[in-house]
Amino acid sequence: MLSTLDRERTVAGPGFNRWFVPPAALAVHLSIGQVYAFSVFNIPLEERFGASATAVSIIFSISIVMLGLSAAVLGTWVERNGPRKTMAVSAALWVAGFLVSALGVSVGQLWIVYLGYGVLGGIGLGLGYISPVSTLIKWFPDRPGLATGLAIMGFGGGALIASPLSNRLLGLYGGEDVVAGLVPTFLTLAVVYAVLMGLGAYVIRVPADDWTPEGWTPPQESDESSMRTTADVSARTALGTPQFWLLWTVLFCNVTAGIGILAQASPIVQNFFPGVGAAAAAGFVSLLSLANMAGRLVWSSTSDVIGRKPTYMLYLGVGALLYLGVATFGRSSLLLFVLMSVVILSFYGGGFATIPAYLKDLFGGLQVGAIHGRLLTAWSAAGIAGPLIVSGIQDLQTARGEEGADLYLLSLYIMVGVLVVGFIANLLVKPVDERHHEPEPDPDQLESEGAPA
Amino acid sequence: MSDSPSSTAERPEGADAAGRTAAVVLWVIVSAGLLYGIGETVARVTQLFG
Numbered sequence: 163m164l165s166t167l168d169r170e171r172t173v174a175g176p177g178f179n180r181w182f183v184p185p186a187a188l189a190v191h192l193s194i195g196q197v198y199a200f201s202v203f204n205i206p207l208e209e210r211f212g213a214s215a216t217a218v219s220i221i222f223s224i225s226i227v228m229l230g231l232s233a234a235v236l237g238t239w240v241e242r243n244g245p246r247k248t249m250a251v252s253a254a255l256w257v258a259g260f261l262v263s264a265l266g267v268s269v270g271q272l273w274i275v276y277l278g279y280g281v282l283g284g285i286g287l288g289l290g291y292i293s294p295v296s297t298l299i300k301w302f303p304d305r306p307g308l309a310t311g312l313a314i315m316g317f318g319g320g321a322l323i324a325s326p327l328s329n330r331l332l333g334l335y336g337g338e339d340v341v342a343g344l345v346p347t348f349l350t351l352a353v354v355y356a357v358l359m360g361l362g363a364y365v366i367r368v369p370a371d372d373w374t375p376e377g378w379t380p381p382q383e384s385d386e387s388s389m390r391t392t393a394d395v396s397a398r399t400a401l402g403t404p405q406f407w408l409l410w411t412v413l414f415c416n417v418t419a420g421i422g423i424l425a426q427a428s429p430i431v432q433n434f435f436p437g438v439g440a441a442a443a444a445g446f447v448s449l450l451s452l453a454n455m456a457g458r459l460v461w462s463s464t465s466d467v468i469g470r471k472p473t474y475m476l477y478l479g480v481g482a483l484l485y486l487g488v489a490t491f492g493r494s495s496l497l498l499f500v501l502m503s504v505v506i507l508s509f510y511g512g513g514f515a516t517i518p519a520y521l522k523d524l525f526g527g528l529q530v531g532a533i534h535g536r537l538l539t540a541w542s543a544a545g546i547a548g549p550l551i552v553s554g555i556q557d558l559q560t561a562r563g564e565e566g567a568d569l570y571l572l573s574l575y576i577m578v579g580v581l582v583v584g585f586i587a588n589l590l591v592k593p594v595d596e597r598h599h600e601p602e603p604d605p606d607q608l609e610s611e612g613a614p615a
Numbered sequence: 616m617s618d619s620p621s622s623t624a625e626r627p628e629g630a631d632a633a634g635r636t637a638a639v640v641l642w643v644i645v646s647a648g649l650l651y652g653i654g655e656t657v658a659r660v661t662q663l664f665g
Contacts, residue, residue: 182638188645316645322652358644365638438663445663448656500663 167363169244174367180301180375182365187294187313189362190249193355194256194290195320197225198451200279202328206340211272218272221280223545225259228284230542233292237535238397240289245297245366252290253359259283260352264345288535290359291317295518296531300369303527304378306519307470311462314515318455324351389471389591393599394526400533405524405594408587410540413517415584416477417544418551419485419577420510423503424450425549426556426570431503434567435496446500453504454511461512462519470520474588477509477516482581489574493567514541524594551576 165171200222207218240248262278294313302309331350336343374380381392400406423430427450428443438446465473484502492499517537522530555573 179635182635185638185641185645188649189641192645192648319649319652322656323648326652326655361637361641361644365634365641367634441662442664445660448659449663452653452656452660 167247167250169242169247169368172244172246172366172368173370174373178367180369183298183301183367184309184312186249186362186365187298188316188319189358189365190252190290190294191313191316192320192323193359193362194252194287195317196324196328196351196355197222197229197283197287198318198321199324199328200225202325202332203344206332206344207267207272207275210267210341210344211270213272221275224276224280225284225287226545227542228281229287229291230539232285232288233535233538234288235535236285236289237292237532238529240293240535241296241397241529241532244368245293246363248289248293249359249363249366252286252293253356253363255282255286256290256359257286257352257356259286260348260355264348264352267344267348288538291538292531292535294362294366295534296527297366297368299518299522299527299530302375303380304375305463305466306522307462307464307466307473307516308459310518311459311515314462314518315455315458315511317514318451318458318511322451322455327351389469389593390523391526391593391599393594393596394528395524395533395594395598396600397529397532397536399598399600400525400529400594401536403594403598405591406533406537408591409517409520409524410537411587412474412478412584412591413513413537414540414544414547415580415587416474416481416510416513417541418548419481419581419584420454420507420513421544421548422552422573422577423506424454424510426552427503430570431499433565433569434493434499436566438496446503449500449504450507453507457508457511458515461508462515465512465516465519470516470523471588471591473512473516474520475585477513478581478585478588481506481509482578482585485574485578485581489571489578524591526600528600 204215204218207213207221208215211218259279259282262282263275264278266272266274266278295310298309298313299306328347328351331347332340332343334343335346335350381390383392395403427447428440431446432438432440432443461473461477484506488499488502488506492502518530518534521533521537525533552570552573555576556569559569559572
């Protein structure tokens, strides 16, 4: 029974259409993308445990830290065992996270929720995030940006679905007493995600070793100008290259800038424009979520045409100009402020979605999932740095007696600097030196080791 | 460009049939889910300029 999860059992047969694979990736990413909507449960959890906002927000922080750690540590395991086993384990952990959390809520123990959603769910997040991405890259060697954009768009879309769905479930089960609705809501979400992720694991396939898209010929030589290599670099070796750390810096800077504004979007727009109320601010946050999701597909697909390095020059260079624009002209017009913020957040999403394709260009497809997993530690670090910069500066300015938009101007200028650092790091990216390349693979050895196609 | 493979591993015919059906079902589910999420979000976005 368990052998059906093995990588060898997921190799697609003749005539398999590669467009059957994206829904499997989307199913997993739409499920784990729920993490961005976890704040829906913050107030009911605070009431249930009589805990502070900080104590409850730690649940989310633990899950994001575990995402980064598990993706980094287990990336090689993911490549070795293939997507179906990884997605099944991811689903089991993600669902267990909800079940254990439901237990924690019912017995009134917050630490059980930390363990459930935070630790178990967080590991499920990390495994579920990287596995479909590397699989899609192998199915779309001709359009890796489109492939990664498709999968990672789901992660942004997951919150758009989970937020209204969770609110409805809380109301349905608890009525006015949303605390009473917590346990059945967690149990319902566990069932929904078990089915969705289980179907995804069932549908997922890997291409045969000799498979190529019809009409597409793999390049025989590396292209220096686009930096697309035909060689492969192992995950272990990649860590020792400057390219890995330059891309780590690029991702860190792009995410720090985006997450800084995303985490404080509602108070920022209300402070820039005092006429904007809480409901309108919620609309602004929703618009940014849409831009974040759309940017993942649109910009990542665009990178297939214009190249990965120019795409990041756009994210970081134009992004810096837009941040400068928000700080300088943002107060003059709500429409202008919203438009600039929307483009900034589309770049934020695009940065997430394009990075696996950039890694594939530089390091090849052999262990791109494992390398991607290690690079996601930049996300964890940025998840701490971005909000800390914005909220820290806000506290500082408040203590100085500043108010309104002035609370955020310094943060915006700092983000301009952060993006410039990322822009320079991207400029320095060059093709990986040949001495880091793996020797030509021996098919017999790959078969016996179960290495990925 | 066709998206069917030009070369694949040897597998019994029909081995992927159930998988293909499940993939179509999954396309419908994820598309419906995304439409639901986008619809709900757009409804909230209108509050910004409302």
